[in-house]
Amino acid sequence: MNANADPLAVGGGAPPKRARRRSPDRAFRYYMIAPAVFVILLIGLFPVIYTALKSVQNVNMFDMDTSYQGFIHYKALMSDTRFWLALAHTLIFVVVALPAELALGLAMAYLFVDRMPGRPVFVTLLVLPVLVSPIVAGATWRLMLDNRYGPINQILGWIAGEEVTLLWLVDPNLVYPAIIIAEIWQWTPFMFLLLWAALSNVDQSQVEAAELDGASWWRTFRLVVLPAIWPVVAIAVLIRALDLFRLFDVIWALTKGGPGTMTETISIYAYVLGFQQFETSYTAAMAFVIIVLLAVTVTIVLRRIEIDR
Amino acid sequence: MRLRPERGLGLVLRFILALVVLVFFLFPIYWLAIISFKTPDEIFSFPPVWWPEAIQFANYAVLFKDGDVETIGNSLFIAGASTLVATLLGTMCAYSIARFRTGGNMFSDWIISNRMIPPIVIVFPIFLLFVALGLVDTYIGLIMLYTAFNLPYVIWMMRGYIQDVPVELEEAALVDGLTRFEVFRKVVLPMVRGGLFATAVFTFVFAWNEFIFALVLTRNEVTTFPVQVTHYFGGQSNLWAKIAAMSVLGTVPIFIVVAFLQRFLVRGISLGAVKG
Numbered sequence: 001m002n003a004n005a006d007p008l009a010v011g012g013g014a015p016p017k018r019a020r021r022r023s024p025d026r027a028f029r030y031y032m033i034a035p036a037v038f039v040i041l042l043i044g045l046f047p048v049i050y051t052a053l054k055s056v057q058n059v060n061m062f063d064m065d066t067s068y069q070g071f072i073h074y075k076a077l078m079s080d081t082r083f084w085l086a087l088a089h090t091l092i093f094v095v096v097a098l099p100a101e102l103a104l105g106l107a108m109a110y111l112f113v114d115r116m117p118g119r120p121v122f123v124t125l126l127v128l129p130v131l132v133s134p135i136v137a138g139a140t141w142r143l144m145l146d147n148r149y150g151p152i153n154q155i156l157g158w159i160a161g162e163e164v165t166l167l168w169l170v171d172p173n174l175v176y177p178a179i180i181i182a183e184i185w186q187w188t189p190f191m192f193l194l195l196w197a198a199l200s201n202v203d204q205s206q207v208e209a210a211e212l213d214g215a216s217w218w219r220t221f222r223l224v225v226l227p228a229i230w231p232v233v234a235i236a237v238l239i240r241a242l243d244l245f246r247l248f249d250v251i252w253a254l255t256k257g258g259p260g261t262m263t264e265t266i267s268i269y270a271y272v273l274g275f276q277q278f279e280t281s282y283t284a285a286m287a288f289v290i291i292v293l294l295a296v297t298v299t300i301v302l303r304r305i306e307i308d309r
Numbered sequence: 310m311r312l313r314p315e316r317g318l319g320l321v322l323r324f325i326l327a328l329v330v331l332v333f334f335l336f337p338i339y340w341l342a343i344i345s346f347k348t349p350d351e352i353f354s355f356p357p358v359w360w361p362e363a364i365q366f367a368n369y370a371v372l373f374k375d376g377d378v379e380t381i382g383n384s385l386f387i388a389g390a391s392t393l394v395a396t397l398l399g400t401m402c403a404y405s406i407a408r409f410r411t412g413g414n415m416f417s418d419w420i421i422s423n424r425m426i427p428p429i430v431i432v433f434p435i436f437l438l439f440v441a442l443g444l445v446d447t448y449i450g451l452i453m454l455y456t457a458f459n460l461p462y463v464i465w466m467m468r469g470y471i472q473d474v475p476v477e478l479e480e481a482a483l484v485d486g487l488t489r490f491e492v493f494r495k496v497v498l499p500m501v502r503g504g505l506f507a508t509a510v511f512t513f514v515f516a517w518n519e520f521i522f523a524l525v526l527t528r529n530e531v532t533t534f535p536v537q538v539t540h541y542f543g544g545q546s547n548l549w550a551k552i553a554a555m556s557v558l559g560t561v562p563i564f565i566v567v568a569f570l571q572r573f574l575v576r577g578i579s580l581g582a583v584k585g
Contacts, residue, residue: 028489029409036402036460043431043457044423050434111327116320122327124571126334130578131563133518135535136556139542140341143549151340154356189334190578197575197583235582246427249520253539267429267521274433275525287430298425 048291054284061278073285082261083286086269092176093265094244097183101240102233104184105191112192113199127193129186138253141182145169169255175263182250187243191236198232199225238301245294266290338560345369345553352549368554377551380537381558387448387533388516391455396509398456399463400471400501404493406464407471408479417468421580424461428521431458436525446528454526455516462515462580463508469581470504471497507573514563534559 055073058065077083108126112119129137144150145168157164168178202225210220226233248267251257257264257272264272266286274283344352345368347361372378402420405411435454436445444450474497482496483489498505523533532540538555541548567574575583 025409025489029405029411032405032493033402033411036398036464039398039453039457040420040423040460042453043426043435044419046438047426047431047434050438051430054434108330111323111330114323116324116327120571122331124568125331127567127574128338128564129334131514131518131567132338132560133520133535133538133556135518135520135538136341136560137337139538139552139556140337142542143344143553144337144340148355149353149357149549151336151357151359157356185334185337193575194579194583197579201583232579232583235579239580242425242427246429248429249535252520253542267427270429270433271521271525275436280437283433287433290427290430294425294427295422298422 048288051284051287051291054281055288057281059280060282069281073282074289076282077285077289082264082269083266085261086264086266089263090245090247090265090267093180093183093247094241096176097180097187097244098237098240100180100184101188101191102237104188105195105236108188108192109195109199112196123193123196127189130190130193132186134186134249135253137182137186138250141178141185141250142169142254145178170259172259172262175255175259179251179254179263182254183244183247186250187240191240194232194236195229198229202228238298242294242298341553342557344549345557347550349550368550369558372551372554372558377537377555378558380532380534380555383448383531384517384533384535384559387451387455387531388513390448391452391459391516392509392513394452395456395459395463395512396505399460399508400467400498400505401493402460403464403467404471404497407468408476417465420461421465422461424465428458428519432521432525435522439526445526446530448531450526451523451531451533454522455519458519458522459512459515463512466508466511466577466581467501467505469576470501470508474500504573507570507577510566510570510573511577514567517559517563 056069056071057067058069058072112123116122132140145152147153147165147167150168152168153164153166156166166174168174206224207220210224215223246267247265248271251263251265251268255263257268261269270283270286270290273279273286343359343361346364346366347358348365348367351358351361406417439445439450444453478500479492479496482492487495518535519533520535520539523536524539527533527536534555538552538559541552541555570577
């Protein structure tokens with residue numbers, strides 16, 4: 001927060017004027033936030049309260065029992081294998097895709113940090129996947145990975161020297177790589193763009209000095225470059241981790257959680273429960289667990305990385 | 310990371326590597342686009358053809374004839390209206406936070422934390438609320454929801470831009486007898502015009518590309534384009550032409566708009582973490 005963030009309220013104008021304006025100012029600042037706060041409460045307060053409320057009742061397709069039922073759904077959730085598996089699938093995507101995107105994004109940022117002919121064009125074109133709707137990205141990879149009419153198997157066939165007919169979206173061994181490739185394709189450019197901007201802002205003279213002192217590339221990176229780009233890395237990782245944790249669209253377009261429930265994430269499972277099986281209270285309990293899980297994790301992470309506001 | 314531009318082999322290698330990277334990231338987009346121009350025979354030829362005999366627009370013509378393109382219009386209206394409202398309300402709120410520290414850090418943290426709630430958690434209670442209010446499958450329902458969903462982003466971004474405006478200008482305007490709101494409208498808004506425009510565009514892109522809310526809260530009347538694309542997924546795979554053509558129709562406008570915004574790209578997608 002910068003030092004003169006509040007100058008108008010305390011210091012501005014001539015003293016008599018300030019005295020006269022004080023109370024209208026106080027009202028003004030709240031008038032200005034009131035409409036926005038009112039609308040945000042629609043998503044920030046109502047759903048949370050409603051979810052908490054429904055989760056201790058027993059509402060489903062056949063039963064509209066709104067009496068207090070205690071924590072039966074939370075108990076059921078704890079022994080719901082499908083829920084734990086969905087959580088595990090979600091974490092697999094976070095743990096595999098996120099480091100891959102970070103590493104590739106950083107490598108690309110290094111590739112483009114020095115001048116090169118056509119660099120602005122490269123950077124602009126590289127960012128296009130980020131702007132595509134995740135549903136379209138999923139659809140695109142569905143067409144790319146088709147076992148017969150897709151170009152991926154065709155290219156693999158050229159390399160292998162024989163016909164390749166991998167069933168990317170059906171074969172249990174290939175379906176994770178398929179989804180993760182689509183995720184990496186869409187979001188590595190996001191990492192790249194942020195890290196590229198951060199790298200470009202690193203103080204060159206410090207890097208030069210470290211190199212003159214004979215520091216290895218790795219030492220220079222760890223002691224000079226990394227501390228400088230750390231705040232951006234932290235923000236980028238946080239944004240992407242939260243996105244991956246809610247992963248839905250790309251999987252919906254590629255496998256709908258299949259084969260079976262092999263690639264079902266918690267978002268997909270919650271959708272199936274709430275909108276196909278109409279287990280209102282049970283879904284609410286699950287949603288509430290997700291909210292608490294996220295809130296705790298994010299708070300801990302933010303404490304640890306201490307992002308400068 | 311060097312000051313002297315390199316020459317010779319190093320640069321050539323780097324350039325070649327850059328081309329390889331570019332091909333990986335652009336080829337899928339090329340493939341999607343080229344399918345939309347193929348005939349059914351070419352789409353389902355084995356081995357796949359990489360360039361059709363002739364560019365033809367029959368796949369698009371079908372979408373126009375059947376009225377499927379109306380979903381693009383729905384997306385345009387919903388994303389446009391919610392962007393307008395979110396930008397207006399969000400900028401007002403951001404001004405109050407930036408200039409008066411209204412609510413302190415707690416309030417700012419609370420606002421941005423709303424951005425982090427997974428849509429699947431919100432959409433379920435919202436669906437039940439909308440059923441009760443009769444807002445399912447209406448423009449106003451989705452517009453309200455996208456406005457709420459985008460407000461934290463607008464507030465966060467605009468707060469950054471407004472903090473960069475020198476306070477002296479506003480003080481001078483106050484002394485000249487403008488009211489607080491006039492200062493906001495006539496002094497501050499023109500100063501942050503660029504940032505405001507960029508924020509609006511990214512807000513628009515979020516709403517345009519959004520899927521879960523649209524999937525749950527629309528039926529037939531206000532279907533948006535990503536939902537329409539998923540309608541073509543099904544048992545029979547002969548709707549590839551429609552998937553491709555519809556996807557292209559829904560993607561090209563975004564590419565064009567953002568091409569004009571390169572200057573704001575980094576800041577826009579990083580929640581202002583990097584001042585681009």
